[in-house]
Amino acid sequence: MLTEPQKAGLARALENRRTQLAREIDEKMADSRARGGSANIDQIIEGGDAALADALAGLDLAEVQRDLAELRDIEAARARLADGSYGTCTDCGEPIALARLEAYPTAKRCTDCQTAYERQRASARPRL
Numbered sequence: 387m388l389t390e391p392q393k394a395g396l397a398r399a400l401e402n403r404r405t406q407l408a409r410e411i412d413e414k415m416a417d418s419r420a421r422g423g424s425a426n427i428d429q430i431i432e433g434g435d436a437a438l439a440d441a442l443a444g445l446d447l448a449e450v451q452r453d454l455a456e457l458r459d460i461e462a463a464r465a466r467l468a469d470g471s472y473g474t475c476t477d478c479g480e481p482i483a484l485a486r487l488e489a490y491p492t493a494k495r496c497t498d499c500q501t502a503y504e505r506q507r508a509s510a511r512p513r514l
């Protein structure tokens with residue numbers, strides 16, 4: 387179980403990363419607006435791919451998608467903090483080690499389940 391100060395520290399880490407990512411994306415959006423795009427960051431988080439496509443005219447799509455994926459992970463982690471499920475592995479229900487959460491505050495699986503998940507995804511991926 388995480389203590390309140392531990393949770394507060396992790397919440398702060400998530401908040402800082404969120405601010406940093408939002409600023410990065412915002413800068414890219416400003417570039418896009420200069421070229422005639424219209425969406426803002428909140429619309430994109432809410433609106434999904436259509437808003438994203440609109441906003442990203444002329445941008446490095448892969449880079450912004452990566453930032454947005456991380457931002458959505460952060461939002462999900464904040465929701466888990468709010469509902470009390472944060473720090474518990476979504477697969478096996480065991481507590482996630484504090485060191486792992488400090489390194490990856492958005493982690494939703496324990497190390498064992500994450501390793502198994504990635505192995506499964508790797509083998510499910512079609513080979514080209």
Ligand SMILES: [Zn+2]
Nearest residue numbers: 475478496499
């Ligand atoms: Zn697990």
